[in-house]
Amino acid sequence: MKQFDIIIIGSGIGGLVCAAVLGREGYSVCVLEKNKQLGGSLQTYVRDRMIFDSGVHYIGGLGPGQNLYQIFKWLGLMDRLKLEKMDEDGFDRIITDQNDQEFPLAQGYENFISKLLVHFPEEEKAIRHYCDKMKQVCSQFPMYNLRNGDPDEKASALELSAKSFIESLTGNKKLQAILSGNNFLYAGKGSQTPFYMHALILNSYIESSWKCVDGGSQITKILAQQIRSSGGTILNHWKVQEIAVADGKVTHVLSDRGASISGRHIISNIHPAKTFELTGTPLIRKVYRKRIGSLENTVSCFSLNIVLKKDSFPYWKYNYYFHKEGHIWSLADYNEDNWPLGYALFLSAAKDQGAFASTMSILTYMRFEEVQSWENSFNTAADQKERGEQYRAFKIRKAEKLLDLVEKKIPGLRSCIQSYYTATPLSFRDYLGTSDGSLYGIAKDYKDPVKTIVPMRTKLPNLYLTGQNLNLHGILGASISALITCSAFMDMDSLTEKIRNA
Numbered sequence: 001m002k003q004f005d006i007i008i009i010g011s012g013i014g015g016l017v018c019a020a021v022l023g024r025e026g027y028s029v030c031v032l033e034k035n036k037q038l039g040g041s042l043q044t045y046v047r048d049r050m051i052f053d054s055g056v057h058y059i060g061g062l063g064p065g066q067n068l069y070q071i072f073k074w075l076g077l078m079d080r081l082k083l084e085k086m087d088e089d090g091f092d093r094i095i096t097d098q099n100d101q102e103f104p105l106a107q108g109y110e111n112f113i114s115k116l117l118v119h120f121p122e123e124e125k126a127i128r129h130y131c132d133k134m135k136q137v138c139s140q141f142p143m144y145n146l147r148n149g150d151p152d153e154k155a156s157a158l159e160l161s162a163k164s165f166i167e168s169l170t171g172n173k174k175l176q177a178i179l180s181g182n183n184f185l186y187a188g189k190g191s192q193t194p195f196y197m198h199a200l201i202l203n204s205y206i207e208s209s210w211k212c213v214d215g216g217s218q219i220t221k222i223l224a225q226q227i228r229s230s231g232g233t234i235l236n237h238w239k240v241q242e243i244a245v246a247d248g249k250v251t252h253v254l255s256d257r258g259a260s261i262s263g264r265h266i267i268s269n270i271h272p273a274k275t276f277e278l279t280g281t282p283l284i285r286k287v288y289r290k291r292i293g294s295l296e297n298t299v300s301c302f303s304l305n306i307v308l309k310k311d312s313f314p315y316w317k318y319n320y321y322f323h324k325e326g327h328i329w330s331l332a333d334y335n336e337d338n339w340p341l342g343y344a345l346f347l348s349a350a351k352d353q354g355a356f357a358s359t360m361s362i363l364t365y366m367r368f369e370e371v372q373s374w375e376n377s378f379n380t381a382a383d384q385k386e387r388g389e390q391y392r393a394f395k396i397r398k399a400e401k402l403l404d405l406v407e408k409k410i411p412g413l414r415s416c417i418q419s420y421y422t423a424t425p426l427s428f429r430d431y432l433g434t435s436d437g438s439l440y441g442i443a444k445d446y447k448d449p450v451k452t453i454v455p456m457r458t459k460l461p462n463l464y465l466t467g468q469n470l471n472l473h474g475i476l477g478a479s480i481s482a483l484i485t486c487s488a489f490m491d492m493d494s495l496t497e498k499i500r501n502a
Helices: 015-024 067-074 107-115 122-140 150-157 163-171 173-180 194-207 217-229 274-279 288-293 369-373 389-409 425-432 474-487 492-500
Strands: 004-011 029-032 042-049 050-053 084-085 092-096 100-104 209-212 234-235 240-246 248-257 260-268 300-308 319-322 342-347 360-364 417-423 462-463
Touching: 004 015, 004 248, 015 217, 015 474, 029 260, 050 360, 067 492, 084 092, 084 462, 092 173, 100 107, 100 194, 107 122, 107 217, 122 163, 122 173, 122 194, 150 319, 163 173, 163 194, 173 492, 194 474, 209 300, 209 342, 217 234, 217 425, 240 260, 274 462, 300 389, 300 425, 360 369, 360 389, 389 417, 474 492
Parallel strands: 004 029, 004 260, 029 234, 092 319, 260 462
Antiparallel strands: 042 050, 084 209, 092 100, 240 248, 248 260, 300 360, 300 417, 319 342, 342 360
């Protein structure tokens, strides 16, 4: 049995970044992926010869000198990525059901402020205070700024509510809703979402916003090439069934087909609760397993992916976020009658992009309970099993209802549709490996921040965690989590200096 220095379970961006970093540092690494395609939320798929992103529709922080740019530059990605910069005067446009205006969120803080002042000329003090607070909070997170600092720096920022802080800035309900308008990016929930989540994520898009041309899977392909060029191994169709432990340490992992791979250390990029289910060691106590298993996950979603008729729909370099007024912080609290309460709409950037769009993706919240009737079914490209006619009818009904709502803002959209395809929480569960199709993993809570931030070290001395469930989700968040996990194997000051100077 070959022994690797490090086995990484799961090939999402967190796992791939860990493998790329540690491979460059001379460790022998092996990445294990249960699916055919690598990449987690970076996976793409093709319908009618058109490429769709499964989860990553745009990325922030990729301007020269910005945090994700420096990470990707050091990893050898930036010179190879095909990117398109989004509209600097409004990468996101916020729209509501009771207003015909579009409210832009612009790139660059002064531009961000000036574009909002067109609509809210009397609110300059509130908008500037909002921006200053975001920058202040972001400065308190060392690794977000690619430096190795005191973990306690961020303590004072963890217990601030996003909803409460934004509402404290101004009595203008419309401005409150616009500043919160793209909270789909972190599954914003008024009763629990911390402001630091809002700040860390939105700041990166205000700094710069980009779309991946022909899909985000190019990030996966380049990272996989880098990992292999450093001598690393990547195995797909390799589902871990057990993490084996002897004498208080992990010794090897077993697949569902009986294969075995030995490793001196294990990094798990899958959900912590799922990780602990793979080993029965008493070193991870029952009370801790229960606590991690009881943590609330963020909501899942329903995705409508549309192939547009040729030259029928204009291409925009921005996204739309829609919400029904009064529901911006409770979009997941819908019922059968008022669903959906909001949606996010994205157009894909393609090679030689012209004046017309070829595809569109519309995402809205959907709780797992809506598809629970089919929870025992499983369907991926590598293991195709139909869920039945009732499931198909359910998806069509939901798609048509979502289209009804979108057409109120974009009249005539249906006439531009060549075909459409749908995904539900079951699709996200099957491809991404979460138990309920959660968009962003464990939901952070400003009322009890320590409880919902999971450390990368476990009670097994050679089992570590990484990925979106630890600190921050998204491409940037999971990449930073990966760097933090890598600090268990290398000097963090040295690593951050290399990245800053890339």
